[in-house]
Amino acid sequence: MNSAADRHIYLDSAASTPVADEVIAEMLPYMKQQYGNPSSIHKFGRETTRGMQLARKRVADLIGASPREITFTSGGTEADNLAIKGVAISAKDSGKSRIITSSIEHDAVLEPCRDLEQMGFKVTYLPVTEEGMVRPSDLRDAMAKDVALVSIMYANNEIGTIQPVMELAKIAHEAEALFHADAVQATGKIPIDVKNLGIDLMSMSSHKIQGPKGVGALYVRAGVKLSPILHGGGQEASLRSGTENVPGIVGFGKACQLATEKMEEYRLYVSELRDYLVDEVASEIPHSRLNGSQTDRIPNNAHFTFFGVNGEDLIIKLDENGIAASTGSACSVKKQKQSHVLKAMGFSYEEITGSLRLSLGMQNTREEMDVAVAALAEIVSELRQLSPFKSKYA
Numbered sequence: 001m002n003s004a005a006d007r008h009i010y011l012d013s014a015a016s017t018p019v020a021d022e023v024i025a026e027m028l029p030y031m032k033q034q035y036g037n038p039s040s041i042h043k044f045g046r047e048t049t050r051g052m053q054l055a056r057k058r059v060a061d062l063i064g065a066s067p068r069e070i071t072f073t074s075g076g077t078e079a080d081n082l083a084i085k086g087v088a089i090s091a092k093d094s095g096k097s098r099i100i101t102s103s104i105e106h107d108a109v110l111e112p113c114r115d116l117e118q119m120g121f122k123v124t125y126l127p128v129t130e131e132g133m134v135r136p137s138d139l140r141d142a143m144a145k146d147v148a149l150v151s152i153m154y155a156n157n158e159i160g161t162i163q164p165v166m167e168l169a170k171i172a173h174e175a176e177a178l179f180h181a182d183a184v185q186a187t188g189k190i191p192i193d194v195k196n197l198g199i200d201l202m203s204m205s206s207h208k209i210q211g212p213k214g215v216g217a218l219y220v221r222a223g224v225k226l227s228p229i230l231h232g233g234g235q236e237a238s239l240r241s242g243t244e245n246v247p248g249i250v251g252f253g254k255a256c257q258l259a260t261e262k263m264e265e266y267r268l269y270v271s272e273l274r275d276y277l278v279d280e281v282a283s284e285i286p287h288s289r290l291n292g293s294q295t296d297r298i299p300n301n302a303h304f305t306f307f308g309v310n311g312e313d314l315i316i317k318l319d320e321n322g323i324a325a326s327t328g329s330a331c332s333v334k335k336q337k338q339s340h341v342l343k344a345m346g347f348s349y350e351e352i353t354g355s356l357r358l359s360l361g362m363q364n365t366r367e368e369m370d371v372a373v374a375a376l377a378e379i380v381s382e383l384r385q386l387s388p389f390k391s392k393y394a
């Protein structure tokens with residue numbers, strides 16, 4: 001293994017992933033030769049439309065949908081905004097003015113909900129268990145006739161916990177509400193069949209599954225009524241105006257096709273590596289704990305608390321050692337706030353402060369896990385020596 005100076009170990013695949021070679025190869029012609037606007041009727045336009053059609057089919061195939069139920073967006077954030085605001089605005093005239101979501105959603109869900117509150121809508125934020133799970137009984141108790149939409153994430157971006165989506169969707173439907181899942185962290189990593197699960201709307205993002213950044217999609221079940229939030233030329237069946245990001249969409253489609261073909265290989269490889277990492281951390285680093293669900297968790301996520309240290313200091317020290325990690329949401333780091341996810345799970349200040357997310361991908365190796373755990377053990381011990389809790393944990 002290389003020295004720390006030229007070491008590059010990327011353990012932040014939940015934030016973004018390297019673009020697969022096959023994806024780049026498929027995108028390139030749509031930047032060089034097939035650069036027409038898909039709305040144009042000439043040959044150049046028809047070529048790009050064909051590329052988009054194939055991509056739409058590949059995205060649909062990954063989640064058991066039909067291609068016409070896929071609306072391309074600029075990413076997961078826009079898909080979430082379109083689902084939440086689109087349903088809320090469309091349902092207003094029918095007297096449904098409430099949304100139910102959870103307290104551990106990504107900001108791409110929470111912020112549009114807060115915006116809707118400013119506009120007079122009501123929003124209920126469900127609590128979660130200490131493993132970050134929404135209790136179906138809490139949703140059942142909160143349901144009423146005025147609920148237009150239930151929006152619960154498929155898998156959490158910080159702790160990786162997978163929600164009981166099928167059960168939650170059923171409860172939403174019993175009260176005649178729609179069910180949206182932010183599946184940005186789950187899509188392509190675990191099998192998802194939207195029809196079987198009863199999902200009405202689902203957000204996806206390309207750059208989490210080895211596709212390019214700045215592209216994603218919203219699955220909208222045929223028959224679901226939605227108001228657009230971007231108005232203009234009427235692209236994407238008038239749901240999302242704006243000239244389409246054709247190279248990005250083509251790349252996203254290829255990434256979805258690869259995810260469909262390699263899902264089992266991915267799941268086996270990455271979850272085995274993650275379990276190895278978790279075991280090594282448990283045996284090498286005292287006063288550490290794995291957070292989130294032990295069983296219902298996406299394959300690539302490991303989230304720990306290292307007691308007596310500050311997670312931000314850990315990240316900086318790991319970075320100096322050529323290891324990329326995160327405390328959780330990349331967006332939250334810029335906003336400089338404590339994790340609302342861990343707070344909602346009832347974590348103490350100390351438990352939140354000492355938290356670290358390591359998220360894996362196909363590019364990682366067992367050797368990298370060994371190097372990362374050795375570096376982590378050394379850094380944690382060093383930081384504990386400097387901590388006011390030295391006598392408790394050092």
Ligand SMILES: Cc1ncc(COP(=O)(O)O)c(C=O)c1O
Binds near residue numbers: 184216
């Ligand atoms: C759960 C979740 N939702 C939404 C998003 C936003 O997706 P995008 O980066 O494509 O806008 C992210 C990104 O980290 C996420 O993890």
